[in-house]
Amino acid sequence: MDMRDYAILVVPIILIFYGTFVLFMHPPVKVIRASLVGGLAMALLNVAGDLIAIHASQWYYNASGLIGQLPLPLYTTSLFITGGLAYLLIWRFWRGAYHWLALLLLAGVPILGYLRDLWQARLPASMLVWNGPLAWVGDLLLWPLMFFTGYLVFRALAPAWQEEAKYHVEGADVVERRE
Secondary structure, three states: OEHHHHHHHOHHHHHHHHHHHHHHHOOOHHHHHHHHHHHHHHHHHHHHHHHHHHHOOOEEEOOEOOEOOEOHHHHHHHHHHHHHHHHHHHHHHOOOOOHHHHHHHHHHHHHHHHHHHHHHHHOOOOOEEEOOOOHHHHHHHHHHHHHHHHHHHHHHHOOOOOEEEEEEEOOEEEEEEEO
């Protein structure tokens, strides 16, 4: 696939998908900003890991339109979906009845990212080509490092989810917010 086609056809869908979740979740601006900074940290570590792996001859990308041997538009997925959106959902579900979903996302995103790369590297017509004997080990180490570093950046910048407790006062609902 050509990276220009990916940038034109897929990146807008990624942005719309992220924007839709932000629109319906109504997180504070600080949380949106923190999710994007955490996703950016994840994407930059992804770039660094790919550069190290490419120069160590462990894997490479087989696509046209690469810039410095890197598929730059592909990193928007790390920035907005596996980083930013995952962090937003973890933040949203961390307190409450769906805490298990936040824990599932914390464990599942790096696992699914690695399994996706493993599957993609075995396809004959894939953009990702593993050609080194330690490619699977490098990718297995890279995913948790990327995800949890981005998550730590997110947690450092994002305010805690505010619990809402409703009280009935003289026929009107009053919402009290606590940190």
